[in-house]
Amino acid sequence: MPIVDRINTFRRRGECLFAVFLWIVLTLLAALSVTARENNRVKLLYFFSTSCDHCIEARPAVISLSKEFLIEGLYFNHGIPQSFPFPIKAGDKKAAKEAYGVKGVPTLVVLVDGAYRQKIEGPHDIQDAKTIIEALANGAITATEASKKMNEAEIAITGWIISKGKYFKDAQFFITDRTTELQIKQWLPLETAMSPFRKKRPRLMSDVINKPVLLRGKATKKDGVYTFIVKEEVSPQKK
Secondary structure, eight states: OOHHHHHHHHHHHHHHHHHHHHHHHHHHHHHHHHHHHHHTTEEEEEEEOTTOHHHHHHHHHHHHHHTTSEEEEEEOSSSOOOOOSSOEEEOOHHHHHHHHOOOSSSEEEEEETTEEEEEEESHHHHHTHHHHHHHHHTTOBOHHHHHTSOSEEEEEEEEEEEEESOTTTTOEEEEEOSSOEEEEOOOSOSOOOOOTTOSSOOOOGGGTBTOEEEEEEEEEEETTEEEEEEEEEOOGGGO
16 A cells, blocks of 8 residues: 555544544534533532541542532641541531531532521441432422422422331331431341342342432321332332
8 A cells, every 4th residue: 555545544544533433522512512401500518527437437438429519628627637538627616516506527518599408417327328318409308308298299209218116026117317207117028938049138128228219109197197118119229
């Protein structure tokens, strides 16, 4: 092949590779732009201390959240804070308590469209925070908000599932935002026989205890007591 033809061939290949590279970059930028647009309604306030072991434990989860949500860090002690991939500044304990009920650290405060929606405390709950934050951003309400609604309403509610009583005898189940508990009717079996033809057993109520969920259903109020009847569970596995 003549030298000129070879040069033209390499040039065309180079142009094709550059076009593919440019397409990949533009696609990634578009995806990041969509993510930013989807999450720009949410702002997180992260209250922490530089001398707090629980804050150190929560740090990886908070940094991970900062990749998807706008976070502002506020620290309470006078030590030199570690670097974070989001802005931090000294916080005011009294103001944080009055505005958001912050009593300790680490605490995440979730704001949606500038309005306070939820307080998430401790490293373990903060590790689960993404499920809660996404649900709130998409219109779900907390147990505290549900308790203030009308006597009967179709709602989407998010929080953690807890149980009380003996599991197989008189178990009662609640969804909680760690401030208010709303009793719910169980929607998964307590136990089930494992079929020899199935590799995985069905989900049980024990699988969701102390886990964050998004539930859709009907809340009813009788004699001052709310009960939530689950119609659908929207779990991370179903997204």
